[in-house]
Amino acid sequence: MTPPFPPLAKVSERRGVDARVFREEIAPANQPVILRGLVDSWPVVQHGRSSAQTACEYLMRFYQGRLVPLLIGDPAARRHLFYQEMMAGLNFERRPATIFDGMRLLLSQMGNADAPAIYMESLPVADCLPGFTGEQAMPLLDGTISPNVWIGNAVKVQTHYDLMRNLACVVAGKRRFTLFPPEQLPNLYVGPLDFTPAGTPLSMVPLHDPDLARYPRFQQALEAAQVADLEPGDALYIPYAWWHHVESLEPFNILVNYWWTEKQASVHNYDALLHAVLAFRDLPAEQRRFWRGMFDHFVFEGADESLGHLAPEHRGHLGPITPEKAAAIKAILAQSLSRS
Structure with a gap:
């Protein structure tokens, strides 16, 4: 160079x-x-x-x-x-x-x-x-x-x-x-x-x-x-x-x-990114800031940091991802996208 x-x-x-x-x-x-x-x-x-x-x-x-x-x-x-x-x-x-x-x-x-x-x-x-x-x-x-x-x-x-x-x-x-x-x-x-x-x-x-x-x-x-x-x-x-x-x-x-890789995602990473683009990118700046905080807290910091005050059985969709829970979340997303 x-x-x-x-x-x-x-x-x-x-x-x-x-x-x-x-x-x-x-x-x-x-x-x-x-x-x-x-x-x-x-x-x-x-x-x-x-x-x-x-x-x-x-x-x-x-x-x-x-x-x-x-x-x-x-x-x-x-x-x-x-x-x-x-x-x-x-x-x-x-x-x-x-x-x-x-x-x-x-x-x-x-x-x-x-x-x-x-x-x-x-x-x-x-x-x-x-x-x-x-x-x-x-x-x-x-x-x-x-x-x-x-x-x-x-x-x-x-x-x-x-x-x-x-x-x-x-x-x-x-x-x-x-x-x-x-x-x-x-x-x-x-x-x-x-x-x-x-x-x-x-x-x-x-x-x-x-x-x-x-x-x-x-x-x-x-x-x-x-x-x-x-x-x-x-x-x-x-x-x-x-x-x-x-x-x-x-x-x-x-x-x-x-x-x-040690763990495969339940959905393709790019699919999740595109879904987020549809949901958040064109929102007003103050709303994007709120959702950035939500993602940081509930997704990127991990469940122990964000949900440690709740017992695992009370964490709902944000709790540990089992095959059954992954299937349920995918069904919710499919239904939501079909209505868009």
């Missing part, structure tokens, strides 16, 4: 982390951490260090022919996966292909500096490469958490977030993550919820060439940002809802990631 931007803070690093340290120290701190050498022993990392061709041959041992989405970018976009000008569409297309065809295309374009983005994103390993996880032990997580694989050339993925915890392991190539805390939301100038490249809203500000006249608060986001440069065998822990911009830095890159 060039002036006027100062150097970004570095993500902290750890080595030799085991499951207990990860569970009791790293995850609760809610900060990104580089885990150097975490997956050095994976066979796929060793094959990747040999060559891109060798890494592809290793992956093909597990492939059983399933079609996957192959993303091909507009060459004029310089492998930045984003919107077209004036948000007329996306600057890439997805087409069905085999992983073999995708990797063959990648290998054929490795010497082409003008190659378009070539990307196979978030492929569930259990479906696409069965047997792969049996040879790549993940010591930090429960074995029920199944990984995804990402294969591509030197693409740039625009700043976004995941509503999950994320452990991203670099297998081949190099990657740079630029991370922003969740509270930087107002400074990231977020795009629409209902028109996104991959389901998650994006920051509309290009990381490397931001227009600070148009997006002046982005300067504050950069002051809070952290950067992580990862080599093969390294992993990065990204806490829930931390924004991250991802750059693959080599002509051939593979990443394996794990997403998980």
Whole structure:
């Protein structure tokens, strides 16, 4: 990053982390951490260090022919996966292909500096490469958490977030993550919820060439940002809802990631957000202030703080959510929405 931007803070690093340290120290701190050498022993990392061709041959041992989405970018976009000008569409297309065809295309374009983005994103390993996880032990997580694989050339993925915890392991190539805390939301100038490249809203500000006249608060986001440069065998822990911009830095890159969360919401988070937009956003300011306090008190502070003076059986709809209570609340909401 060039002036006027100062150097970004570095993500902290750890080595030799085991499951207990990860569970009791790293995850609760809610900060990104580089885990150097975490997956050095994976066979796929060793094959990747040999060559891109060798890494592809290793992956093909597990492939059983399933079609996957192959993303091909507009060459004029310089492998930045984003919107077209004036948000007329996306600057890439997805087409069905085999992983073999995708990797063959990648290998054929490795010497082409003008190659378009070539990307196979978030492929569930259990479906696409069965047997792969049996040879790549993940010591930090429960074995029920199944990984995804990402294969591509030197693409740039625009700043976004995941509503999950994320452990991203670099297998081949190099990657740079630029991370922003969740509270930087107002400074990231977020795009629409209902028109996104991959389901998650994006920051509309290009990381490397931001227009600070148009997006002046982005300067504050950069002051809070952290950067992580990862080599093969390294992993990065990204806490829930931390924004991250991802750059693959080599002509051939593979990443394996794990997403998980401790508790799933009873309704989709975005559905609740849209319902709140309908209910509250256009109210007068003094009424919005009242409802902000209601949400803070009854939703975000938790039941023990807001309802501790009532016995659990007397907390009504605001009490502990059982499957039966969730069904009853959904029925009330469905009836209410049907009358709107």
